[in-house]
Amino acid sequence: MAEPGRGSDDPNDSDPTAGGMPSCSSLTTRELQQNWKQAKQRERPVRLLFEIPSSRVVEQPLDKHVVFQIVVIRSGSFDSRRVSVERRYSDFLRLHHKLLQEFDEELEDVSLPRKILTRNFNPEKISQRRLALQDYLAKLFSTRCVRHSALFSEFFTEQEQKQAHVLLRAGQFKAALELLLTVLEIQEKLLPWQNSTLTVPTLSAVAVCYRDLDEPEQAFSTAQRALPPVRRYGLKHYRAALLELLVDLGYQLGRPVAQLQDELTALRNGERGEVSFQSLKEVVIHKFI
Template sequence: MAEAKRDTEANIMTPDDLLSGSSLTTKELQQNWREVKRNDRPVRLLFEIPSSRIVEQALSKYVVYQVVVMRSGSFDSRRVSVERRYSDFSRFHHQLLQEFGEELEEVLLPRKLLTGNFNPDNIQERRLALQDYLAKLYSTRCVRHSHHFPAFFTEPEQRRGHSLIRAGQFRAAVEQLQTVLEIQEKLLPWQKPTLVVPTLAALAVGHRDLDDPEQAFGCAHKALPPVRRYGLKQYRAALLELLVDLGYQLGRPVAQMQEELTALRDAERGEACCRSLKELVIQEFL
């Protein structure tokens, strides 16, 4: 199998190879060029709304739609999903219209139904229409680069995760925040790397309180580069402090991080945020 794969890869030619490959037939040139193009496809976001369900509560009844987010390409087989109501889509659309107005003239939210909201045929029609709506939004550059875009897919779950941390329910919080992180990572090509910082910080706190220092160290260490690059001072000091503490516990080299933390404290002369990472996480999304 490995040898066959190497043989296949060896037969795929670059554009430069194709230009110099005059000995190849037209059919062979076309086949190789298709392979080059297939392997050089840009990464895109894909949205699917495969199902819905009716929720009945004491004073209300509504439909929620399962929204699956994935990135094109075989390298991303993980399908992550959240649930949203039509009212969530409506609120999202209103926010976008307020900011972008004319740029969304051709992107229409499926109309609100006055009757028949729970009719199976109407639910099916709306499910497909909302799926198409998300695809059109993504194709609009200003939308996919806006802060509203990731917020629609993650903010409710992120708020819930932080609330669970404040309540001391760390295992449930970690499960919730892991879903948030996976969606945010799919969105990163169109968002600043700082998007994942609050989530990684919260996961680091959750894992630490679950007595899982290895995972906590990994999350904090992953958050540090974008924090350094974009100058998030309060996170930088708090992350370094946590990493030094966990590093000693895990037997990792921490001298460089300790020097960085000391230099940061000295340079700021008390202006840097002295709150712990847990304090920052608890106060996030209040």
């Protein structure tokens, strides 16, 4: 399978009418526009861009440091959303040390900008560091083993995930949901280069938040999005919990749930006690304890 961002050997990829698609005369204007967009999207290399457009100085009673805003952009697609997180230099340093432990030889030509020992908060120095860190992220992403590594995705999401789960355990579902949706946006941008199960814990946590915020429609649709990769990769503890949530919400919403109920029953009967009876909320909460 071709790696994202590389061209396909399939000649049909450049022809929007190939592969048995309807002729142009039988398509509406809207359908033609959608087909044109799909064809253009196949032709454009999809990659991630990382911008660090700004920084700010944070002063606390016993600490003063700079945080950098990192904007993640997925180019070459019709995903125009820009999503951002903030990280300190120490976060970059931890990432670099972890990557060196796993990919030492592959990172011979990638170096992290050195720590500033004097005039740390000088605006000119901060601006230079901001651009250097932006270049550093671009070089990391250009290294194949890094962009496919879980360490790379965790750098952009782990802090927010942990904060969200603290809020979730405290019952602050609205605040938790806001953080989780940011995490989900970033993970979806990373998916072409990451395992497709990446979003499962986040989608599950989002479904829990929506359910506890009494938004059953949103909870149901979110849980539905999580189920296919869970089925495909055999994540049994998530599968049973998601099915149970979908069955409960389905009855509440008046949706047909007989097939989901049969799947849940067969799963639990077939695994002879190996399948957890934890609720999805319990599964989510235990993920980050």
